[in-house]
Protein backbone atom coordinates (compact mmCIF):
# COMPACT_ATOMS: atom_id res chain seq x y z
CA UNK A 1 0.00 0.00 0.00
CA UNK A 2 1.19 3.48 -0.79
CA UNK A 3 2.41 5.41 2.21
CA UNK A 4 0.65 8.83 2.31
CA UNK A 5 3.99 10.41 3.15
CA UNK A 6 5.33 9.09 -0.16
CA UNK A 7 2.37 10.36 -2.16
CA UNK A 8 3.44 13.06 -4.58
CA UNK A 9 1.75 16.42 -4.18
CA UNK A 10 -0.77 17.13 -6.94
CA UNK A 11 0.45 19.72 -9.41
CA UNK A 12 -0.79 23.20 -8.49
CA UNK A 13 -1.93 23.67 -12.08
CA UNK A 14 -4.66 21.09 -11.47
CA UNK A 15 -6.82 23.83 -9.94
CA UNK A 16 -6.52 25.98 -13.07
CA UNK A 17 -7.21 22.91 -15.20
CA UNK A 18 -10.51 22.38 -13.39
CA UNK A 19 -11.44 26.03 -13.95
CA UNK A 20 -10.81 26.02 -17.69
CA UNK A 21 -12.60 22.71 -18.14
CA UNK A 22 -15.60 24.04 -16.21
CA UNK A 23 -15.65 27.12 -18.46
CA UNK A 24 -15.45 24.96 -21.60
CA UNK A 25 -18.38 22.79 -20.56
CA UNK A 26 -20.50 25.74 -19.39
CA UNK A 27 -19.99 27.40 -22.80
CA UNK A 28 -21.09 24.17 -24.46
CA UNK A 29 -24.13 23.97 -22.20
CA UNK A 30 -25.03 27.57 -22.99
CA UNK A 31 -24.70 26.98 -26.74
CA UNK A 32 -26.70 23.79 -26.49
CA UNK A 33 -29.55 25.17 -24.37
CA UNK A 34 -29.92 28.54 -26.16
CA UNK A 35 -28.86 27.63 -29.70
CA UNK A 36 -26.59 30.70 -29.65
CA UNK A 37 -23.83 28.86 -31.47
CA UNK A 38 -23.76 25.70 -33.55
CA UNK A 39 -22.20 22.60 -32.06
CA UNK A 40 -19.95 20.21 -33.95
CA UNK A 41 -18.91 16.85 -32.54
CA UNK A 42 -15.37 15.99 -33.55
CA UNK A 43 -13.10 12.98 -33.16
CA UNK A 44 -10.16 13.73 -30.90
CA UNK A 45 -7.53 13.68 -33.64
CA UNK A 46 -9.80 15.21 -36.29
CA UNK A 47 -8.89 18.58 -37.75
CA UNK A 48 -10.85 20.58 -35.15
CA UNK A 49 -9.19 23.79 -36.40
CA UNK A 50 -11.55 23.83 -39.37
CA UNK A 51 -14.54 23.71 -37.00
CA UNK A 52 -13.16 26.51 -34.81
CA UNK A 53 -12.58 28.65 -37.88
CA UNK A 54 -16.22 28.13 -38.88
CA UNK A 55 -17.50 29.34 -35.50
CA UNK A 56 -18.59 25.99 -34.04
CA UNK A 57 -18.40 25.02 -30.41
CA UNK A 58 -16.52 21.73 -30.58
CA UNK A 59 -17.39 18.71 -28.45
CA UNK A 60 -15.31 15.52 -28.26
CA UNK A 61 -17.19 12.30 -27.44
CA UNK A 62 -13.96 10.45 -26.70
CA UNK A 63 -13.40 12.83 -23.81
CA UNK A 64 -16.86 11.84 -22.62
CA UNK A 65 -15.84 8.20 -23.00
CA UNK A 66 -12.76 8.83 -20.85
CA UNK A 67 -14.92 10.54 -18.23
CA UNK A 68 -17.24 7.52 -18.14
CA UNK A 69 -14.15 5.37 -17.65
CA UNK A 70 -12.54 7.56 -15.00
CA UNK A 71 -15.77 7.75 -12.99
CA UNK A 72 -16.04 3.93 -13.26
CA UNK A 73 -19.58 4.20 -14.54
CA UNK A 74 -18.76 2.94 -18.06
CA UNK A 75 -19.27 -0.73 -17.27
CA UNK A 76 -22.84 0.02 -16.05
CA UNK A 77 -23.85 1.36 -19.47
CA UNK A 78 -22.21 -1.06 -21.91
CA UNK A 79 -25.15 -3.46 -21.58
CA UNK A 80 -27.58 -0.74 -22.79
CA UNK A 81 -25.57 -0.40 -26.00
CA UNK A 82 -25.39 -4.20 -26.27
CA UNK A 83 -29.19 -4.36 -26.04
CA UNK A 84 -29.30 -1.92 -28.98
CA UNK A 85 -27.06 -4.23 -31.01
CA UNK A 86 -23.58 -2.84 -30.32
CA UNK A 87 -21.23 -5.68 -29.46
CA UNK A 88 -19.39 -5.43 -26.12
CA UNK A 89 -16.29 -6.43 -28.09
CA UNK A 90 -16.11 -3.10 -29.95
CA UNK A 91 -14.69 0.13 -28.51
CA UNK A 92 -15.87 0.58 -24.94
CA UNK A 93 -15.80 4.37 -25.34
CA UNK A 94 -18.45 3.84 -28.00
CA UNK A 95 -20.51 1.31 -26.07
CA UNK A 96 -20.38 3.16 -22.75
CA UNK A 97 -21.14 6.51 -24.41
CA UNK A 98 -24.08 5.18 -26.43
CA UNK A 99 -25.25 3.13 -23.45
CA UNK A 100 -25.24 6.19 -21.17
CA UNK A 101 -27.14 8.15 -23.84
CA UNK A 102 -29.76 5.41 -24.13
CA UNK A 103 -30.11 5.38 -20.35
CA UNK A 104 -30.45 9.18 -20.40
CA UNK A 105 -27.50 9.96 -18.15
CA UNK A 106 -24.03 11.47 -18.24
CA UNK A 107 -21.26 12.18 -15.71
CA UNK A 108 -21.21 15.72 -17.17
CA UNK A 109 -24.25 16.45 -15.01
CA UNK A 110 -22.47 15.84 -11.75
CA UNK A 111 -19.14 17.22 -12.91
CA UNK A 112 -20.30 20.35 -14.73
CA UNK A 113 -24.05 20.71 -14.23
CA UNK A 114 -24.87 19.86 -17.85
CA UNK A 115 -28.33 18.46 -18.48
CA UNK A 116 -27.08 16.03 -21.09
CA UNK A 117 -24.40 15.68 -23.72
CA UNK A 118 -24.79 18.64 -26.10
CA UNK A 119 -26.88 17.86 -29.17
CA UNK A 120 -24.81 18.08 -32.33
CA UNK A 121 -25.68 20.25 -35.32
CA UNK A 122 -23.11 18.31 -37.28
CA UNK A 123 -20.92 15.26 -36.65
CA UNK A 124 -17.40 15.38 -38.02
CA UNK A 125 -15.20 12.26 -37.87
CA UNK A 126 -11.75 11.33 -39.02
CA UNK A 127 -11.22 7.60 -39.19
CA UNK A 128 -7.43 7.96 -39.17
CA UNK A 129 -7.53 6.59 -35.61
CA UNK A 130 -10.03 3.75 -36.12
CA UNK A 131 -13.19 2.70 -37.97
CA UNK A 132 -15.29 2.78 -34.79
CA UNK A 133 -15.64 6.55 -34.69
CA UNK A 134 -17.62 6.60 -37.91
CA UNK A 135 -20.17 4.08 -36.64
CA UNK A 136 -20.27 5.81 -33.28
CA UNK A 137 -21.14 9.16 -34.87
CA UNK A 138 -23.57 7.46 -37.25
CA UNK A 139 -25.63 6.38 -34.24
CA UNK A 140 -26.18 10.04 -33.29
CA UNK A 141 -26.70 11.11 -36.90
CA UNK A 142 -29.60 8.64 -37.11
CA UNK A 143 -30.93 9.61 -33.70
CA UNK A 144 -30.95 13.36 -34.30
CA UNK A 145 -31.23 13.36 -38.09
CA UNK A 146 -28.21 15.65 -38.39
CA UNK A 147 -25.49 15.56 -41.04
CA UNK A 148 -22.42 13.40 -40.60
CA UNK A 149 -19.31 14.21 -42.61
CA UNK A 150 -15.73 13.09 -42.34
CA UNK A 151 -12.37 12.07 -43.61
CA UNK A 152 -11.73 8.51 -44.74
CA UNK A 153 -8.06 8.18 -44.14
CA UNK A 154 -5.41 6.02 -45.76
CA UNK A 155 -3.91 3.74 -43.10
CA UNK A 156 -0.90 1.54 -42.28
CA UNK A 157 1.55 4.00 -43.86
CA UNK A 158 5.31 3.53 -43.83
CA UNK A 159 5.68 6.99 -45.22
CA UNK A 160 3.21 9.72 -46.09
CA UNK A 161 3.17 10.02 -49.88
CA UNK A 162 1.84 12.85 -52.01
CA UNK A 163 -1.13 10.71 -53.09
CA UNK A 164 -2.14 10.19 -49.43
CA UNK A 165 -1.77 13.87 -48.72
CA UNK A 166 -3.75 14.93 -51.78
CA UNK A 167 -6.54 12.57 -50.84
CA UNK A 168 -6.95 14.12 -47.39
CA UNK A 169 -6.51 17.70 -48.65
CA UNK A 170 -9.26 17.11 -51.23
CA UNK A 171 -11.56 15.57 -48.63
CA UNK A 172 -11.07 18.50 -46.22
CA UNK A 173 -11.72 20.99 -49.00
CA UNK A 174 -14.86 19.14 -50.08
CA UNK A 175 -16.29 19.38 -46.54
CA UNK A 176 -16.18 23.17 -46.40
CA UNK A 177 -19.48 23.90 -48.24
CA UNK A 178 -21.42 21.65 -45.82
CA UNK A 179 -19.81 23.37 -42.83
CA UNK A 180 -20.69 26.77 -44.33
CA UNK A 181 -24.27 25.65 -44.80
CA UNK A 182 -24.68 24.39 -41.21
CA UNK A 183 -22.79 27.21 -39.50
CA UNK A 184 -24.16 29.99 -41.71
CA UNK A 185 -20.60 31.39 -41.74
CA UNK A 186 -18.53 31.84 -44.89
CA UNK A 187 -15.20 30.04 -44.85
CA UNK A 188 -12.30 32.43 -44.27
CA UNK A 189 -8.72 31.21 -44.81
CA UNK A 190 -7.34 33.82 -42.39
CA UNK A 191 -9.55 32.49 -39.61
CA UNK A 192 -8.41 28.94 -40.37
CA UNK A 193 -4.81 30.06 -40.34
CA UNK A 194 -5.34 31.64 -36.91
CA UNK A 195 -7.00 28.47 -35.56
CA UNK A 196 -4.07 26.40 -36.88
CA UNK A 197 -1.62 28.85 -35.31
CA UNK A 198 -3.25 28.41 -31.89
CA UNK A 199 -3.32 24.61 -32.26
CA UNK A 200 0.33 24.63 -33.29
CA UNK A 201 1.24 26.75 -30.26
CA UNK A 202 -0.70 24.28 -28.11
CA UNK A 203 1.16 21.34 -29.65
CA UNK A 204 4.53 22.99 -29.03
CA UNK A 205 3.67 23.46 -25.37
CA UNK A 206 2.22 19.97 -24.92
CA UNK A 207 5.33 18.43 -26.48
CA UNK A 208 7.47 20.41 -24.02
CA UNK A 209 5.36 19.12 -21.11
CA UNK A 210 5.88 15.53 -22.26
CA UNK A 211 9.59 16.10 -22.84
CA UNK A 212 10.04 16.78 -19.14
CA UNK A 213 10.06 12.97 -19.01
CA UNK A 214 13.72 13.21 -20.00
CA UNK A 215 14.57 14.51 -16.52
CA UNK A 216 15.46 12.12 -13.80
CA UNK A 217 13.65 12.14 -11.48
CA UNK A 218 10.72 13.05 -13.67
CA UNK A 219 8.43 15.76 -12.29
CA UNK A 220 5.42 14.24 -14.03
CA UNK A 221 4.41 10.71 -15.00
CA UNK A 222 2.00 9.09 -17.44
CA UNK A 223 -0.79 9.22 -14.86
CA UNK A 224 -0.51 13.03 -14.65
CA UNK A 225 -0.17 13.26 -18.42
CA UNK A 226 -3.54 11.50 -18.78
CA UNK A 227 -5.16 14.26 -16.71
CA UNK A 228 -3.23 17.27 -17.98
CA UNK A 229 -3.59 16.32 -21.64
CA UNK A 230 -7.23 17.47 -21.56
CA UNK A 231 -6.54 20.99 -22.94
CA UNK A 232 -4.42 19.51 -25.76
CA UNK A 233 -7.41 17.35 -26.70
CA UNK A 234 -10.48 19.52 -26.17
CA UNK A 235 -9.17 23.10 -26.05
CA UNK A 236 -6.38 23.03 -28.60
CA UNK A 237 -7.98 25.65 -30.85
CA UNK A 238 -8.35 28.04 -27.91
CA UNK A 239 -6.10 30.57 -26.21
CA UNK A 240 -6.94 29.12 -22.73
CA UNK A 241 -4.96 26.00 -23.60
CA UNK A 242 -1.84 28.06 -24.33
CA UNK A 243 -2.10 30.05 -21.09
CA UNK A 244 -2.69 26.84 -19.16
CA UNK A 245 0.36 25.06 -20.55
CA UNK A 246 2.54 28.13 -19.98
CA UNK A 247 1.66 27.92 -16.29
CA UNK A 248 2.13 24.16 -16.17
CA UNK A 249 5.54 24.48 -17.85
CA UNK A 250 6.58 27.09 -15.27
CA UNK A 251 5.55 24.69 -12.53
CA UNK A 252 7.48 21.81 -14.09
CA UNK A 253 10.57 23.97 -14.56
CA UNK A 254 10.40 24.94 -10.90
CA UNK A 255 9.94 21.28 -9.91
CA UNK A 256 13.03 20.21 -11.88
CA UNK A 257 15.12 23.06 -10.46
CA UNK A 258 14.16 21.91 -6.97
CA UNK A 259 14.54 18.17 -7.58
CA UNK A 260 10.84 17.46 -7.01
CA UNK A 261 10.08 13.87 -8.03
CA UNK A 262 6.64 12.64 -9.02
CA UNK A 263 7.74 9.20 -7.81
CA UNK A 264 9.72 9.55 -4.59
CA UNK A 265 13.01 7.66 -4.81
CA UNK A 266 12.47 7.03 -8.52
CA UNK A 267 13.91 3.68 -9.55
CA UNK A 268 13.20 2.06 -12.91
CA UNK A 269 11.81 4.20 -15.70
CA UNK A 270 9.19 2.54 -17.86
CA UNK A 271 7.32 3.40 -21.08
CA UNK A 272 3.57 2.71 -21.33
CA UNK A 273 2.20 1.68 -24.68
CA UNK A 274 -1.55 1.54 -25.25
CA UNK A 275 -4.65 3.12 -23.81
CA UNK A 276 -4.92 4.18 -20.17
CA UNK A 277 -7.14 2.01 -17.99
CA UNK A 278 -9.21 5.00 -16.95
CA UNK A 279 -10.94 3.46 -13.95
CA UNK A 280 -7.66 2.16 -12.54
CA UNK A 281 -5.33 5.13 -12.97
CA UNK A 282 -5.16 5.71 -9.21
CA UNK A 283 -4.62 2.03 -8.43
CA UNK A 284 -1.82 1.75 -10.99
CA UNK A 285 -0.27 5.06 -9.98
CA UNK A 286 -0.19 3.97 -6.32
CA UNK A 287 1.28 0.60 -7.28
CA UNK A 288 4.06 2.27 -9.28
CA UNK A 289 4.89 4.59 -6.39
CA UNK A 290 5.07 1.58 -4.07
CA UNK A 291 7.44 -0.11 -6.50
CA UNK A 292 9.41 3.13 -7.09
CA UNK A 293 8.63 2.88 -10.78
CA UNK A 294 8.18 5.99 -12.93
CA UNK A 295 6.07 5.52 -16.03
CA UNK A 296 7.68 8.46 -17.75
CA UNK A 297 6.20 8.45 -21.25
CA UNK A 298 3.55 6.85 -23.44
CA UNK A 299 2.48 6.54 -27.02
CA UNK A 300 -1.06 7.50 -26.08
CA UNK A 301 -0.38 10.92 -24.58
CA UNK A 302 2.01 11.72 -27.42
CA UNK A 303 -0.87 11.33 -29.87
CA UNK A 304 -1.82 14.98 -29.39
CA UNK A 305 1.49 16.31 -30.66
CA UNK A 306 0.85 17.64 -34.18
CA UNK A 307 4.24 18.86 -35.34
CA UNK A 308 3.11 19.27 -38.95
CA UNK A 309 0.62 22.08 -38.29
CA UNK A 310 1.62 25.26 -40.08
CA UNK A 311 -0.52 28.41 -40.16
CA UNK A 312 1.08 29.38 -43.49
CA UNK A 313 -0.39 26.25 -45.11
CA UNK A 314 -3.41 25.49 -42.96
CA UNK A 315 -5.26 22.88 -45.01
CA UNK A 316 -2.16 21.05 -46.24
CA UNK A 317 -0.66 20.98 -42.79
CA UNK A 318 -3.89 19.74 -41.16
CA UNK A 319 -3.90 16.93 -43.72
CA UNK A 320 -0.26 16.09 -42.99
CA UNK A 321 -0.85 16.19 -39.21
CA UNK A 322 -3.75 13.80 -39.69
CA UNK A 323 -1.61 11.38 -41.68
CA UNK A 324 1.38 11.55 -39.35
CA UNK A 325 -0.80 10.32 -36.47
CA UNK A 326 0.69 7.20 -34.84
CA UNK A 327 -2.44 5.07 -35.39
CA UNK A 328 -2.24 5.67 -39.14
CA UNK A 329 1.27 4.28 -39.43
CA UNK A 330 2.80 0.88 -40.19
CA UNK A 331 4.28 -1.47 -37.58
CA UNK A 332 7.83 -0.58 -38.73
CA UNK A 333 7.18 3.12 -38.31
CA UNK A 334 5.60 2.57 -34.88
CA UNK A 335 8.57 0.53 -33.72
CA UNK A 336 11.03 3.22 -34.77
CA UNK A 337 8.89 5.89 -33.11
CA UNK A 338 8.79 4.00 -29.82
CA UNK A 339 12.54 3.32 -29.94
CA UNK A 340 13.22 7.05 -30.30
CA UNK A 341 11.10 7.90 -27.26
CA UNK A 342 12.71 5.12 -25.23
CA UNK A 343 16.13 6.60 -25.97
CA UNK A 344 15.02 10.19 -25.35
CA UNK A 345 13.49 9.36 -21.96
CA UNK A 346 16.22 6.85 -21.00
CA UNK A 347 13.66 4.17 -20.37
CA UNK A 348 14.61 0.66 -19.29
CA UNK A 349 11.43 -1.32 -19.95
CA UNK A 350 8.02 -1.19 -21.62
CA UNK A 351 4.58 -2.16 -20.39
CA UNK A 352 2.15 -2.85 -23.24
CA UNK A 353 -1.50 -2.57 -22.38
CA UNK A 354 -3.53 -4.94 -24.54
CA UNK A 355 -6.89 -3.18 -24.42
CA UNK A 356 -9.58 -5.70 -25.22
CA UNK A 357 -11.86 -3.31 -27.12
CA UNK A 358 -9.29 -1.06 -28.82
CA UNK A 359 -7.09 -2.99 -31.25
CA UNK A 360 -6.02 0.32 -32.83
CA UNK A 361 -4.17 1.51 -29.75
CA UNK A 362 -2.92 -1.96 -28.86
CA UNK A 363 0.51 -2.67 -30.30
CA UNK A 364 1.29 -5.98 -28.64
CA UNK A 365 -0.71 -8.34 -30.85
CA UNK A 366 1.70 -8.67 -33.78
CA UNK A 367 4.90 -9.48 -31.87
CA UNK A 368 6.15 -5.93 -31.36
CA UNK A 369 7.12 -6.61 -27.70
CA UNK A 370 9.21 -9.59 -28.82
CA UNK A 371 10.89 -7.61 -31.58
CA UNK A 372 11.74 -4.70 -29.29
CA UNK A 373 13.01 -7.13 -26.68
CA UNK A 374 15.20 -8.93 -29.22
CA UNK A 375 16.48 -5.78 -30.94
CA UNK A 376 17.07 -3.61 -27.91
CA UNK A 377 17.45 -6.11 -25.11
CA UNK A 378 14.69 -4.26 -23.33
CA UNK A 379 12.32 -6.15 -21.00
CA UNK A 380 8.66 -5.94 -21.98
CA UNK A 381 5.46 -6.92 -20.24
CA UNK A 382 1.97 -7.24 -21.71
CA UNK A 383 -0.92 -6.66 -19.35
CA UNK A 384 -4.50 -7.34 -20.35
CA UNK A 385 -7.26 -4.90 -19.62
CA UNK A 386 -9.38 -2.29 -21.27
CA UNK A 387 -9.82 1.46 -21.46
CA UNK A 388 -13.33 1.43 -19.97
CA UNK A 389 -14.69 -2.08 -19.57
CA UNK A 390 -13.33 -3.08 -16.17
CA UNK A 391 -14.69 -6.60 -16.60
CA UNK A 392 -11.65 -7.15 -18.83
CA UNK A 393 -9.17 -6.14 -16.13
CA UNK A 394 -8.07 -8.18 -13.13
CA UNK A 395 -6.43 -5.94 -10.56
CA UNK A 396 -4.87 -8.92 -8.80
CA UNK A 397 -3.44 -10.39 -11.96
CA UNK A 398 -2.05 -7.04 -13.13
CA UNK A 399 -0.51 -6.39 -9.72
CA UNK A 400 1.12 -9.84 -9.65
CA UNK A 401 2.44 -9.51 -13.20
CA UNK A 402 3.82 -6.01 -12.66
CA UNK A 403 5.47 -6.96 -9.36
CA UNK A 404 7.09 -10.02 -10.98
CA UNK A 405 8.24 -7.84 -13.89
CA UNK A 406 9.84 -5.34 -11.54
CA UNK A 407 11.65 -8.16 -9.73
CA UNK A 408 12.98 -9.21 -13.11
CA UNK A 409 14.14 -5.62 -13.75
CA UNK A 410 16.10 -5.68 -10.50
CA UNK A 411 18.26 -8.34 -12.12
CA UNK A 412 19.02 -6.12 -15.14
CA UNK A 413 19.28 -2.67 -13.56
CA UNK A 414 21.23 -1.01 -16.36
CA UNK A 415 19.04 -2.00 -19.29
CA UNK A 416 18.27 1.47 -20.60
CA UNK A 417 18.28 1.85 -24.37
Ligand code: SF4
Pocket residue numbers: 062091092093094129130131132133275357358359360361387
Ligand atom coordinates in the same frame (compact mmCIF):
# COMPACT_ATOMS: atom_id res chain seq x y z
S1 SF4 B 1 -9.03 4.57 -31.15
FE1 SF4 B 1 -9.76 2.93 -29.81
S2 SF4 B 1 -10.52 3.94 -27.98
FE2 SF4 B 1 -10.34 5.50 -29.56
S3 SF4 B 1 -12.38 5.60 -30.47
FE3 SF4 B 1 -11.17 4.18 -31.69
S4 SF4 B 1 -11.55 2.12 -30.87
FE4 SF4 B 1 -12.24 3.67 -29.37
